[in-house]
Amino acid sequence: MDEKYLYKIGEVSRIVGVEPHVIRYWEKEFSFLKPSLRGKGGQRLYTQEDVEKISKIKRMLYEEGLKIEGVRKFFQQNGGVEKKVIQIKKELREIRKILEEI
Numbered sequence: 001m002d003e004k005y006l007y008k009i010g011e012v013s014r015i016v017g018v019e020p021h022v023i024r025y026w027e028k029e030f031s032f033l034k035p036s037l038r039g040k041g042g043q044r045l046y047t048q049e050d051v052e053k054i055s056k057i058k059r060m061l062y063e064e065g066l067k068i069e070g071v072r073k074f075f076q077q078n079g080g081v082e083k084k085v086i087q088i089k090k091e092l093r094e095i096r097k098i099l100e101e102i
Contacts, residue, residue, distance in 0.1 A: 006045045016055050026057055029068050049086050
């Protein structure tokens, strides 16, 4: 199973289920949500970690009913935990890829 490592904003929009302008707005609201990579023409490129953060933000806002400030506060308090979970997921995907090759 090949996993894609970089996604354009339109792809992230389809994966997560929010419009691109919403993602751009969230980038302004959440300092930790800034794609560090840009493609040709300056187009935003998102990592799998970015996609997971955007999905988490959507869930917190739309399903859990938190407001922007509540989401911001959550990530400020739990940023280290989130990073560890994301790193563990990445390592598990790498292990799965190795096991699939055996």
